[in-house]
Amino acid sequence: MTGNEGQPGGWLLRGAHRTLTGLHPALESVLAAVVGLLVGAVLMYIWGYDPWRAYWALLRGAYGGSYEIASSIARGVPLVLTALTFAICLRGGMFNIGAEGQMYVGAAAAVCVAYFQLPSWLHVVAGVLFAAVAGAIWSLGPALLKLTRGVHEVISTIMFNWISRFLVFYLVAYVLVDPRQAQRTVRVPLSARFPILVPGTDLSYAVFMAVAFALFAYVLLWHTAVGYEVRAAGLTPTAARYGGISVKRTMLLSFILGGVAAGLAGAATTMGLPPTYAIISGLPELMNLGFDGMAVAMVGRNHPIGILVAALFFGGLNAGGRVMQFYGSNPVPLEMVRVVMGAIVLAMAIPELARVFPALAASGRALVRMLSRKKPVEEAA
């Protein structure tokens, strides 16, 4: 990764920010994905499914053609944004697992554009702004609790997730409700929707928003003084403080940026993902996008460019999983995808994982040597 090679800091830093200093970050992610898929296959086998056929259906459903690829990208769009929430805050030294709640609030704010008229492109911009601001405001809660009271962000963000969940339940049921369709909110009007990019698919112009935000995060974190401060404070708060960096300021900044990203994920879903363009009661379209984003961030090594690649993979898992759940006589439920995700993240936590390959190769070579040594003996006998 850029700019961090050879940085002094010792094993402690590498433990916490292994993602920065890993020797083969991409290889380790691929390996973790393979381990996750294997765990999924074993579980499917135990539960009486045919993992081969299921993965084959998943693969074809994810990348089997241009329509499938477009769907995979469309599913990956909100994941890019929620993954950035986690990644930006991790770079700033915090575990922000509040993307879920910030995304709900952003989605609810985006729906509010249904209540006024604007010219087409302005209407989209208004929705995006609403969502970004709402997400940022929601992220202020845990940020301020951390900075003023020292409350650990893992606890506060989870509590805020639950609070926002019930808040949005309330908004969907009573405030934003469509008078004609009580089970969902008013729909985002045509003028405020992201236009469809590939006709006949779910892929809309929201993908450009996600990519643009990822590039923005990359430039900000790696090519500006502010970004340098954020990363320095994340790596070693004490050293950064001695260096004259206000750690509180960088923490607040990364939290707000994360909130903006999560809010945009809500907008990308309600304004850019056909066919509902509304929040349905129970939030089925939104549920777990924030948590899945954490998996995307980790597999993407918490780097914006890595996240784009990882989101393509996880978007493919989601899109392919939707095909898989209707495939064959004994289809595998979509939930299998999240099992695989969890296993991948668990595998990502193991720093020794990359050493498994060389170890396997070494034992393989040893085996070959042993066999080749025996061979002449057998022939002689």
Place this chain on the structure above:
Amino acid sequence: MSWSYVLDLLRISLHAMVPITLTATGEIIGETAGLFNIGLEGILLISAFVGALGAGAGGPLVGLLVGMGTGMAIGFLFSVISAYWKGTQMVAGIGINLFGLGFVAFGLIKLGAPGFHAVPAAAQLVKLRTPMGALSPLIFVALLLPFVAYWFLKRTRAGLILKAVGENPEAADVAGINVNLTRLLATTFGGALAGLAGAYLSVAWFGSVTKEISAGRGFIALATVVFSGLNPLLGLVGGIIFGFFQSLATWIKTLPTKTIPWQFVDMLPYIVTLLVVSGVVGRVRFPKALGTPYKRE
């Protein structure tokens, strides 16, 4: 308002206190040894599901034991990853939580009814008849256990060893203590308690499993640990406080008069958790080596 309503509130509070107290007590022991497990939520969820399966197959006690075993296995996996393999504990915990979300939703579909599985009445743990109404026997376990844990941590040699490993693993290592093994045992034990709490949810309290059965209790237990400052007795107090507010929410919804929308009532336990935690943080001290893997120099 009649007395029966107040008695109801007390009874639900006692039941709601159990999972939080059990999980928090286990996590206090784990954190004393220096491992920070945020995967408790996932452990509760998975063991609630597996425990219900066990109860269906072999009765309530088997269910509780199976749940405990499940939590133990996950705790063991977590501590191998974070103590022996020096993994990032936060990432491992998040992995457990994600895995649990998928695993339980998947398993519920596999059982037939998506999202809901009822534990047969015969497989549920019998409740004791008391003047207060039917109480689960595990309430008494949860009330007693923090005292045992307190005695263990403060008065026994093993408790001191745990503390040494959490505070100063280098010194403990020099003194001949196996740091990683100690952490492994502590966190596996913590996982077992969380597993018992999870099985309690399905087998002894609700009598059913849903994919949201844990409802943030794992994280509320983490908040309780913060509140307690690693003192199991304060952990019990925290468990009672959080249990009370959880049941207050449930209880308000059963009242005949509906003044506040239920969505706001349901926020209550989480808001109270935030308030309580932000009130105490700063005054409590945690082990120096909490959350960092130990490597010999």
